[in-house]
Amino acid sequence: MALLRAPGIGxxxxxxxxxxxxxxxxxxxxxxxxxxxxxxxxxxxxxxxxPDWRRVEEDLAWLERPGNHLLQLDDSRYxxxxxxxxxxxxLLFVHGDPNCLRLPQxxxxxxxxxxxxxxxxxxxxxxxxxxxxxxxxxxxxxxxxAAAHQGALASGRTIAVMGTSLDRVYPAQHRDLAHAxxxxxxxxxxxxxxxxxxxxNFPQRNRLIxxxxxxVLVVEAAAQSGSLITARxxxxxxxxxxxxxxxxxxPLAKGCHALIRQGAKLxxxxxxxxxxxxxxxxxxxxxxxxxxxxxxxxxxxxxxxQLLAAMGDEPVGIDLLxxxxxxxxxxxxxxxxxxxxEGYAAAIPGGLxxxxxx
Numbered sequence: 001m002a003l004l005r006a007p008g009i010g011x012x013x014x015x016x017x018x019x020x021x022x023x024x025x026x027x028x029x030x031x032x033x034x035x036x037x038x039x040x041x042x043x044x045x046x047x048x049x050x051p052d053w054r055r056v057e058e059d060l061a062w063l064e065r066p067g068n069h070l071l072q073l074d075d076s077r078y079x080x081x082x083x084x085x086x087x088x089x090x091l092l093f094v095h096g097d098p099n100c101l102r103l104p105q106x107x108x109x110x111x112x113x114x115x116x117x118x119x120x121x122x123x124x125x126x127x128x129x130x131x132x133x134x135x136x137x138x139x140x141x142x143x144x145x146a147a148a149h150q151g152a153l154a155s156g157r158t159i160a161v162m163g164t165s166l167d168r169v170y171p172a173q174h175r176d177l178a179h180a181x182x183x184x185x186x187x188x189x190x191x192x193x194x195x196x197x198x199x200x201n202f203p204q205r206n207r208l209i210x211x212x213x214x215x216v217l218v219v220e221a222a223a224q225s226g227s228l229i230t231a232r233x234x235x236x237x238x239x240x241x242x243x244x245x246x247x248x249x250x251p252l253a254k255g256c257h258a259l260i261r262q263g264a265k266l267x268x269x270x271x272x273x274x275x276x277x278x279x280x281x282x283x284x285x286x287x288x289x290x291x292x293x294x295x296x297x298x299x300x301x302x303x304x305x306q307l308l309a310a311m312g313d314e315p316v317g318i319d320l321l322x323x324x325x326x327x328x329x330x331x332x333x334x335x336x337x338x339x340x341x342e343g344y345a346a347a348i349p350g351g352l353x354x355x356x357x358x
Contacts, residue, residue, distance in 0.1 A: 001059045001070075002051045003027060004091055005192050008041035010204075011087035018090075055194065062093075062167060062193045067182065069094040077102065085211040085237050089190035095166045096186035100157055105135040106273065107213040107234075109206075109227040110144030111220045111252050115315070116346030117354040118144065118220035118252060121244060123151035125217065128270045130156025135185065137161065137213050139205060140174055144219050144227075149181055157185040159212065163205040165195035188212075206230040207237075214277050215240030217267065221255030228255050231264065240276055242267045247314040300344070303327075307335050308344060308355055315352035 003014060003024040020038065021027045027035075028048060035045055063070055071078045071092040079101040082088050094101070108126055110118065126136045126148040136152035138145040140160040152158035160181045162170070166189050169175045178187060190208065191201065206229050210216050216234040218241070221227040231241050241264040246253030260266050265276055300308075310316075310324040321332050336353055339345040348354050 001091070001192065002053065002056045005052060005055055006047045007043040009044050011089055011190075013040070013044075014090050015087055055192070058193045067095055068166070069098045071098060071101075079212055081105075081213070082208065082211045085207065088211070089208065091190065093166050093189045093191070093193075094186050096182040096184075098186060100135060100159065100185050101188065101212065103135050103157075104133070104277075105137045105159065105213040106277075107137045107209045107216040107230065108144065108148035108219060109138060109209065109216060109221075109230050110218055111222060111225060111227070112141055112143040112145075113252075114143045114147070114220045115250065115252060115348050115354060116356060117315070117348070118246075119147045120356045122147035122219045123154075125219070125244075125270055125273075126151030126158075127154045127156075129273065130154075130158065132270070132274060134214075135159055137209055139163065139202075139209055140169075140171075140178060140181075140187075142171060142174075146174060146177060148219075149177060153180055153184055159185050160187050161205055161208045161212070162187060162189040162191070163201040164197045165189055165191045165193045167193050168196075170197040202226065203229055207233045210234035210239055211237055213239060215242055215273065217242040217244070217273065218256055218259060218264070219244050220246065220250075220252040221259075222252055223254040223258065225255045228259070231259055240265065242273055242276070244268075250315065300342075304335060304339065304344075307332065308339065311345065311353060311355040313355070315348045315350075315354045317352055321353075 003009065017027045021030055028051060035048055062068055071094060073083060073088065073090055077098045106129055108122055110122060122144045130136050130152040135157050136148050137159045138148045140162060149158045149160060158181055160178065164170045166187055169178045181187060210230050210233045216231055216239060218227050218231055234241050241259060243256040243259040243264040244267050245256055245260060265272065267273060307321065307325055310321055318329055318332050322329050325332065336345060340347065343356060345353050345355055
């Protein structure tokens with residue numbers, strides 16, 4: 001734990017120090033000249049000469065609390081897929097069930113500001129895949145991450161990989177969601193207790209999200225989305241990459257379309273994922289062809305059902321709906337408001353509307 005806190009000592013340098021000295025204790029006992037010969041940063045050299053044992057005691061105090069675990073690389077509970085990546089985390093902090101980290105996982109990532117349709121898609125895919133036995137892994141961020149966790153909790157288990165230490169939740173509004181995840185799965189971090197949500201932590205966190213999983217599903221991502229970093233890391237780690245296509249008019253589909261052009265698997269149903277993942281995922285597969293369809297509600301009369309049918313699968317404006325349905329603009333606007341309140345449709349920036357269920 002003390003070596004993990006050394007500034008400038010990431011997973012790669014940590015591994016090289018252990019290879020050179022044999023143990024963390026031997027590293028701290030080494031003389032300054034030998035340490036300097038390894039071309040370590042000055043801050044790291046200063047720390048190795050004067051470790052901050054008070055902060056290490058904070059780690060130990062956290063570890064003593066119920067539900068908290070620390071996994072070393074040689075721990076039987078350490079996730080085997082993560083152990084295979086280049087320079088895996090030497091220590092994993094876990095709150096919840098550490099054994100679930102060894103089970104087959106699919107990572108679901110995407111925009112922090114998704115459309116309502118994208119949020120619904122992430123939830124439904126996560127719920128169905130979790131019901132089929134896959135653990136859903138994501139990063140507890142706003143948007144698609146949260147939707148994936150929530151969908152998974154409805155029918156299975158989920159893992160959240162944090163960009164902070166586990167003594168804090170970021171973003172703070174996901175505190176209740178984090179507690180629910182810990183009860184049904186696990187919160188995971190490679191960061192020592194007291195680590196704040198610094199910007200550089202999240203790309204580092206992303207390599208764990210992809211490294212834990214058999215594959216990564218991207219649901220809505222802009223052309224410069226951080227989700228594309230996770231997809232790139234997944235490719236480098238030999239994982240499958242899946243992407244859900246969207247409307248050519250939706251800027252949040254551009255990242256997914258770029259991934260598909262680069263070789264990601266185009267996904268339309270959950271079966272597309274289950275079939276591609278092969279035997280490991282097939283052992284947990286149940287007989288279903290995709291996220292369960294929602295039957296038309298008996299509470300909707302025929303005109304409302306016709307309006308939903310006219311909306312199609314892509315965002316659409318009121319003028320086009322007027323043309324398709326033969327109703328007045330006032331009538332369509334009023335009906336759309338009712339459909340929004342009932343959860344059948346959602347307003348999308350740009351004066352458009354998207355269908356959530358039929």
